[in-house]
Amino acid sequence: MKIFLLIFTVISLLVMAAESGDKLKCDVVGIPESIERGRSWLLSQRDNRWGWGLETHRAIMTLYLTNHSQFSTGDLKDQLMAKELEVQLAVALWGPNGRTLSAGQLALYIHGLLGSCHNPRNYFDTDLTEMLLEYNFTASNYSLALESLSLCNAGRKLSDERIGQLLDILPPKAGAHFWTDTQAMAVLALSCVVRKQHYTNISKNIAETLKSFKKIQKPDGSFGNVYTSGLVVQAFLAGEDNGHGWDFKQALRYLLSQQQDDGSFGDLLATYFVLPGLACQSYVELGFVKCVEPPTSNTGNGAAIQEIREINNEGSAEYIKICYSLWFENENEVNQTITVDDIQPNTTFFQIMNKAAEQHSNYKFKWESTALGPYVVEIAGIANDIVNKKFWMLYVMDPATNKPVLSSVGKKL
Numbered sequence: 001m002k003i004f005l006l007i008f009t010v011i012s013l014l015v016m017a018a019e020s021g022d023k024l025k026c027d028v029v030g031i032p033e034s035i036e037r038g039r040s041w042l043l044s045q046r047d048n049r050w051g052w053g054l055e056t057h058r059a060i061m062t063l064y065l066t067n068h069s070q071f072s073t074g075d076l077k078d079q080l081m082a083k084e085l086e087v088q089l090a091v092a093l094w095g096p097n098g099r100t101l102s103a104g105q106l107a108l109y110i111h112g113l114l115g116s117c118h119n120p121r122n123y124f125d126t127d128l129t130e131m132l133l134e135y136n137f138t139a140s141n142y143s144l145a146l147e148s149l150s151l152c153n154a155g156r157k158l159s160d161e162r163i164g165q166l167l168d169i170l171p172p173k174a175g176a177h178f179w180t181d182t183q184a185m186a187v188l189a190l191s192c193v194v195r196k197q198h199y200t201n202i203s204k205n206i207a208e209t210l211k212s213f214k215k216i217q218k219p220d221g222s223f224g225n226v227y228t229s230g231l232v233v234q235a236f237l238a239g240e241d242n243g244h245g246w247d248f249k250q251a252l253r254y255l256l257s258q259q260q261d262d263g264s265f266g267d268l269l270a271t272y273f274v275l276p277g278l279a280c281q282s283y284v285e286l287g288f289v290k291c292v293e294p295p296t297s298n299t300g301n302g303a304a305i306q307e308i309r310e311i312n313n314e315g316s317a318e319y320i321k322i323c324y325s326l327w328f329e330n331e332n333e334v335n336q337t338i339t340v341d342d343i344q345p346n347t348t349f350f351q352i353m354n355k356a357a358e359q360h361s362n363y364k365f366k367w368e369s370t371a372l373g374p375y376v377v378e379i380a381g382i383a384n385d386i387v388n389k390k391f392w393m394l395y396v397m398d399p400a401t402n403k404p405v406l407s408s409v410g411k412k413l
């Protein structure tokens with residue numbers, strides 16, 4: 001009896017160790033090289049606006065998930081990509097054709113903003129999660145799961161009603177099209193809920209779905225086509241599966257085998273589904289982005305301002321003195337600095353540019369009106385040069401860190 005008890009204890013300890021200790025490891029030969037090739041392909045697909053057309057959000061997410069430093073070092077190229085995402089979204093929300101965005105698209109933009117170190121809950125003073133909640137969720141269960149994931153990643157608590165709807169789409173459903181994709185997306189959304197809302201009570205539902213995925217793994221390691229397989233691998237990672245009862249490494253080998261000579265996995269969509277999984281990441285990590293430093297680089301033409309707050313003794317109003325500098329990429333060009341006085345708080349930089357232009361002809365500029373407000377196209381006779389990817393950029397000195405932060409001229413100081 002004593003011996004039996006002893007053995008029993010040892011065995012149950014072993015089982016516990018196996019269940020809690022095994023984490024999926026993406027250590028199959030060739031993965032780092034494959035990620036590098038995939039990223040190079042992705043970067044090679046950028047257009048001359050530094051974006052990927054309507055796929056910009058997916059491309060940005062993929063770049064972030066395969067290198068967490070991508071958008072946090074202040075690199076100018078990264079900022080141009082992020083800027084393109086912001087501009088596209090502004091046009092889709094407030095452009096001349098009104099709102100041209102589905103709820104699923106908005107969810108992708110929220111993810112893109114998170115991946116590029118932007119706050120989707122304060123996008124030009126708009127809380128995009130609030131906007132997303134106003135949509136009616138009828139498109140599809142896949143879309144419901146994707147939207148829920150982006151809400152959770154952006155820090156919204158999901159209601160018990162919504163969590164209930166997600167739990168309802170976890171079970172297998174014979175004959176439904178793309179149902180595995182839908183289940184996998186629901187697993188991602190609920191995994192976010194487990195981590196952010198500490199709903200550990202739904203972990204067993206997630207595990208149940210993962211078990212059903214294990215049963216449909218094919219001998220080549222896949223779970224259907226390359227898109228589905230990429231998403232299911234992400235679901236296993238997000239759901240913190242222990243790797244028992246299926247062949248994780250074979251699944252990774254299958255994904256590797258789908259890479260084309262050009263580095264893509266067929267197209268941008270497939271690359272977006274596959275690369276994060278190869279990097280041992282899932283879209284749930286977009287809810288845990290840590291942004292490090294404000295941008296510090298200043299290649300290209302730029303304008304910078306520094307504000308000096310002064311109390312005007314005459315009245316109680318506070319006025320600001322602004323140092324407005326222009327610098328040019330070309331070393332032979334002289335830097336220009338001008339001081340503009342008596343600026344009221346809440347003035348936009350655009351208004352200051354007008355005042356400076358009145359004071360000195362070097363500050364004359366040209367601009368165009370856009371949905372985002374004024375867009376500067378030329379200062380001091382030097383125009384934006386789209387072909388050579390040179391643009392005027394505005395940096396505002398942050399007094400706390402004494403580092404320049406990228407801004408836009410329509411924003412209030």
Ligand SMILES: *[C@@H]1O[C@H](CO)[C@@H](O)[C@H](O)[C@H]1NC(C)=O
Pocket residue numbers: 067068069070073075
């Ligand atoms: C990730 O990005 C950073 C910044 O761009 C770069 O310095 C680093 O080498 C990259 N890491 C990998 C593994 O590519």
Ligand SMILES: *[C@@H]1O[C@H](CO)[C@@H](O)[C@H](O)[C@H]1NC(C)=O
Pocket residue numbers: 134135136
């Ligand atoms: C959402 O549904 C409600 C009632 O079903 C309807 O009144 C409302 O107009 C819908 N909202 C949108 C944005 O479609």
Ligand SMILES: *[C@@H]1O[C@H](CO)[C@@H](O)[C@H](O)[C@H]1NC(C)=O
Pocket residue numbers: 138139140141168169173
């Ligand atoms: C979503 O899935 C649930 C549960 O399977 C089903 O009842 C519902 O009709 C589905 N909704 C849509 C829009 O397909």
Ligand SMILES: *[C@@H]1O[C@H](CO)[C@@H](O)[C@H](O)[C@H]1NC(C)=O
Pocket residue numbers: 160198199201202
């Ligand atoms: C899980 O637990 C939370 C509280 O921690 C509760 O509000 C929720 O209803 C539970 N959900 C289920 C599906 O049991």
Ligand SMILES: *[C@@H]1O[C@H](CO)[C@@H](O)[C@H](O)[C@H]1NC(C)=O
Pocket residue numbers: 327328331332333334335
């Ligand atoms: C222009 O100003 C920038 C930023 O202060 C500085 O790094 C650069 O050396 C200056 N260039 C010239 C030509 O003075």
Ligand SMILES: *[C@@H]1O[C@H](CO)[C@@H](O)[C@H](O)[C@H]1NC(C)=O
Pocket residue numbers: 345346
């Ligand atoms: C500037 O804007 C802030 C917030 O929008 C407001 O609280 C403040 O009163 C404004 N200041 C002036 C002088 O208008």
